[in-house]
Amino acid sequence: MNRFVIVTLLCLSLVLAPGSSLANPGGNGDADRDYSCGGSCHGDPSLSMPSDANIEISLGNEAFSGQAVSVDVTVSDVSSPSNIIGIFLLSSLNGNSDTPEDHGWHMIQDPNGGSSNYIETKMPSSGTITETWVLLSPETLGSHNLYAEVHHGSYGGEKAYTGVSEAFEVTVNDVPEGLPGISNDWVAPSFRVSGDDSPLHISTRNTTDISVEWMIEGEWDPTSAPVQCTSDSEDGVCNDWEVRIPATMGEIEIIYRITTFNGTFSIEQPWLKMGTAPPPFEGDIWSARAHSFAFALLVISILVSLQGRLTLTIERKDTDQTELVNNSSLIRSEDNPGWLWNPETEEWVEDYEYREGAE
Amino acid sequence: MVSSATLHTAMAEIVVGSMVLATICAVGCLASRMLAPSGINNESLFITMDRASLAGSFLALLFLPIAILTGNLASEGYAESALLYNKFVYSGLALGLWSSFVIGRYRMGPGLWNYRQLAILQSSTAVLAFLMTSMASSIGGKLVRGESLFDILPFWLPSDSAAILPLWASSTLLLLGIISTIIVFRLTLPRINTMD
Numbered sequence: 001m002n003r004f005v006i007v008t009l010l011c012l013s014l015v016l017a018p019g020s021s022l023a024n025p026g027g028n029g030d031a032d033r034d035y036s037c038g039g040s041c042h043g044d045p046s047l048s049m050p051s052d053a054n055i056e057i058s059l060g061n062e063a064f065s066g067q068a069v070s071v072d073v074t075v076s077d078v079s080s081p082s083n084i085i086g087i088f089l090l091s092s093l094n095g096n097s098d099t100p101e102d103h104g105w106h107m108i109q110d111p112n113g114g115s116s117n118y119i120e121t122k123m124p125s126s127g128t129i130t131e132t133w134v135l136l137s138p139e140t141l142g143s144h145n146l147y148a149e150v151h152h153g154s155y156g157g158e159k160a161y162t163g164v165s166e167a168f169e170v171t172v173n174d175v176p177e178g179l180p181g182i183s184n185d186w187v188a189p190s191f192r193v194s195g196d197d198s199p200l201h202i203s204t205r206n207t208t209d210i211s212v213e214w215m216i217e218g219e220w221d222p223t224s225a226p227v228q229c230t231s232d233s234e235d236g237v238c239n240d241w242e243v244r245i246p247a248t249m250g251e252i253e254i255i256y257r258i259t260t261f262n263g264t265f266s267i268e269q270p271w272l273k274m275g276t277a278p279p280p281f282e283g284d285i286w287s288a289r290a291h292s293f294a295f296a297l298l299v300i301s302i303l304v305s306l307q308g309r310l311t312l313t314i315e316r317k318d319t320d321q322t323e324l325v326n327n328s329s330l331i332r333s334e335d336n337p338g339w340l341w342n343p344e345t346e347e348w349v350e351d352y353e354y355r356e357g358a359e
Numbered sequence: 360m361v362s363s364a365t366l367h368t369a370m371a372e373i374v375v376g377s378m379v380l381a382t383i384c385a386v387g388c389l390a391s392r393m394l395a396p397s398g399i400n401n402e403s404l405f406i407t408m409d410r411a412s413l414a415g416s417f418l419a420l421l422f423l424p425i426a427i428l429t430g431n432l433a434s435e436g437y438a439e440s441a442l443l444y445n446k447f448v449y450s451g452l453a454l455g456l457w458s459s460f461v462i463g464r465y466r467m468g469p470g471l472w473n474y475r476q477l478a479i480l481q482s483s484t485a486v487l488a489f490l491m492t493s494m495a496s497s498i499g500g501k502l503v504r505g506e507s508l509f510d511i512l513p514f515w516l517p518s519d520s521a522a523i524l525p526l527w528a529s530s531t532l533l534l535l536g537i538i539s540t541i542i543v544f545r546l547t548l549p550r551i552n553t554m555d
Contacts (some may be wrong), residue, residue, distance in 0.1 A: 011425060283444040283523045289431070290529035292451030297536030299455025300462070301543040303484060307463045308547035310476050 027084050030110065033118040034098040035090055035149060035164075042151045042162040051163030053078045055148050058168075060270055063137040064175045066205075068108060068182050070270035071135060073148040073165075076128040085123045086151035087111075089133050093147060093164065100146070104138030106184055113190030113275050123152070134270045136184060137172045144170045180207040180260035180267055183239060191275040197247035199228075200274075201240070207260045208236045212243045214256035217273070222257070237262070248276040363432040364503070370426035371496050374419045378457070378492050381415030384408040385460070385485035389478045409469045412485065413461070419492075420457050427454070430499075441521035442498050448521070449495040456488030490516075 028037070042048050054077045060070030073087055089110075091103035099117040101107060107115040111131035123129060138144055149164040183203035192198075204210060213222035225245050229238035248254060253276070258269045330340040330349065338354040387408040394400050427450050463471065463481055471477040494516050497507035524532065 278440075281440050281444070281521075283441070283521060284526055287524055287526045287529040288444045288447035290526070290533045291524050292427075292447040292454075294529060294532035294536040295448060295451040296455035296458065297533070297540045299452060300458050301536065301539040303456070303459035303480075304462055304540075304547055305543045306480060307459075307467065307477070308543075310474070310480060311467065 027086055027120040030112055030114050030116040030119045032099050032101070032116050033088060035088070035093045035095050035147075036162065037118075037151075042160040047160055049159040049161050051078065051150055051152060051161040053150050053152075053161075053163045055150060055163060055165035057146055057148050057165055059170065060132065063170050063172045064179070065137055065141055065172050066139050066181060066184070067137055067175060067179070067267065068134055068269045069137050069170075071133045071146060072130055073133070074128065074130045075148075075150055078123060078127055078150075078152065084120055084152070085129070086118060086120045087131055088118045088147075088149040088151075090117065090147040090149060091145060100133075100135060103144065104140055105144075106136035107187065108134040108136060108182060109188040109190070109272050113188075113273050115187045115190075132270075134188070134272060136182060137170075141172050141174050144172055146170055176265075178206050178262055178265070180210075180262035180265055181205055182258065182260070182269060188272045189274060191277040192248065193279055194249050194276050195247050195279070197244075199242035199244050201230075202243060202258060204239045204241065204258075204260055206237065206262050207239060207241075208263065209238075209261040210241055211259045211261070212245070212256055213259075214245050214254055216248075217253040217255055225256070245274075250276060252276050363429050367426060367429035367433045368499070370422055370429055371499060373422045374426050375492060375496050377415045377419035377422070378489050379415075381412045381419060381460075382485045382489040384412035384415065385482045388412060388472045389482040392472050392475070392478055405472070406469070409464075409472065413464050416457055416461050416464075416485070416488075420454075420461055423450075423454055423457065426450075440502075441519055442502055444521040444523065445517070446495050446498040446502070449491050449498065449516075453488055453491035453495055456484055456491060460484045460488060 036042055053075050056074045056076075058072045058074070060072055063069045071089060073089060075085065075087065078085070089100060090098045091100045091105065092098045101117070107117065110116050110119050110133055111121070112119045117133075119131065121129065121131065145167040147165055147167060149162065152161050153159070154161070181204065183205050186203035189200065192200075202210065202212075210227055212225040212227055214225050215222040225243050227244075228242045229240065230242050231238055231240035243256075245254060245256065254274045255271050256274065257271045260267045260269065329344060330342055330351075332351065333339065333341055336348065338351055339348045340351045342349055385408075388405060391400055391405040391408065396402075430446070430450070460481065463477075463484070467477065471481060494509070497509040500507040
């Protein structure tokens with residue numbers, strides 16, 4: 001009894017132990033995070049080590065107030081082997097309110113298609129990776145700093161590595177009044193459901209027209225997509241658009257570029273990315289559990305009944321002597337009742353089945 | 360401390376390792392009885408394989424519920440994909456098959472290997488159980504790392520799409536399973552004796 005209690009307690013402890021887990025070697029997922037995640041393992045001096053990764057920031061195009069700009073972060077020379085790497089785009093290193101959104105930037109799209117300042121990705125075998133964020137520049141003119149930080153581990157898992165770039169100064173320039181661009185509150189969708197051909201909604205500002213060209217990731221020749229204004233226009237200005245981009249299947253990623261027009265202005269926005277997601281799964285966890293245990297019990301009942309059936313057949317075979325008697329070469333003789341003639345040994349043997357007077 | 364996903368991996372490794380041993384030994388027992396006795400194929404080897412298959416399957420059966428429980432915790436209460444749903448189903452099939460293997464061997468004893476039909480049934484159960492267990496494990500690999508050793512095989516049991524049952528249907532099936540198990544055990548209890 002004591003042993004049973006000990007084993008039960010041990011099993012329960014093992015099952016309940018994960019509840020207080022601390023380590024996250026597989027990362028924490030994309031999210032808006034401050035510098036060093038506000039004191040994670042990577043920020044703890046006793047648990048972390050400085051990463052020797054080379055981190056560089058560059059701009060894909062010149063930054064204008066309220067206009068889209070692409071920010072490229074290149075990470076190279078990561079000597080510590082790590083499967084997953086987390087990359088931050090930050091505007092300060094205070095430990096709080098560090099995200100670009102906290103400093104007047106607006107996130108249009110992160111490298112994974114979402115809208116987070118921290119993303120996780122797999123490190124390629126080349127050891128160099130470039131990731132691109134698309135943001136709307138702050139309205140405030142002048143100098144703005146951007147930083148990139150990396151978090152990674154090693155296969156040994158003994159330390160959490162962290163590295164941060166030098167400050168990268170972005171000069172935000174003034175723009176002429178009425179310059180067309182992407183709306184401050186629009187976020188590019190990260191994916192569409194497989195087979196969904198519903199139109200893509202785009203919000204702009206100061207636009208009289210837009211054009212959208214798209215292509216599948218890896219192709220070189222973009223195709224124009226039909227666009228339609230969906231809001232009441234004043235003075236020819238329309239800021240809500242629907243764009244028809246064909247439905248995608250499987251794991252196809254579409255990249256598209258919006259060009260905004262207003263009079264003589266024609267502004268090409270950075271390329272944006274849109275993945276394909278499988279249709280939402282409608283399975284229920286309790287249904288799966290019941291389904292699982294139902295199959296287990298049904299399999300047990302089928303196989304155990306089969307075992308019982310086969311055992312019965314074998315037992316019958318063992319006890320049934322009819323076949324043996326039928327195949328016997330013993331000859332019953334009417335002249336010598338109660339005796340059988342064995343032609344092989346040429347001698348009479350007693351017939352145990354003979355009963356006197358019976359026919 | 361470790362995460363439930365890591366603990367689940369550890370439990371799954373124990374289960375798979377034990378089941379590999381049990382399956383190889385179960386097939387070995389069948390082969391031992393099918394082939395003519397020789398210097399290698401002797402009674403001692405047969406007894407060792409029989410006991411190893413029983414021990415392996417018993418150990419795996421002991422850890423399988425823990426692996427399923429930790430897997431449940433790791434899934435955080437969501438059957439968010441067909442892969443995860445199928446992992447539940449394959450785990451259930453594996454549990455049923457391994458239980459049948461252990462029940463059969465325990466009730467009939469080592470003598471079951473002397474009867475060709477029972478020996479084939481027993482070893483087939485082990486092979487199928489191992490297939491179901493490795494499928495469930497491979498789905499785990501697919502979910503965590505996006506790849507599995509089964510990717511290199513020319514065949515693959517269905518896992519990307521799932522036959523989803525509504526809760527009422529699953530519950531009815533579960534009730535049916537419980538009733539049929541009770542009936543089968545009540546009917547076969549006096550019938551199956553240890554075979555010499």
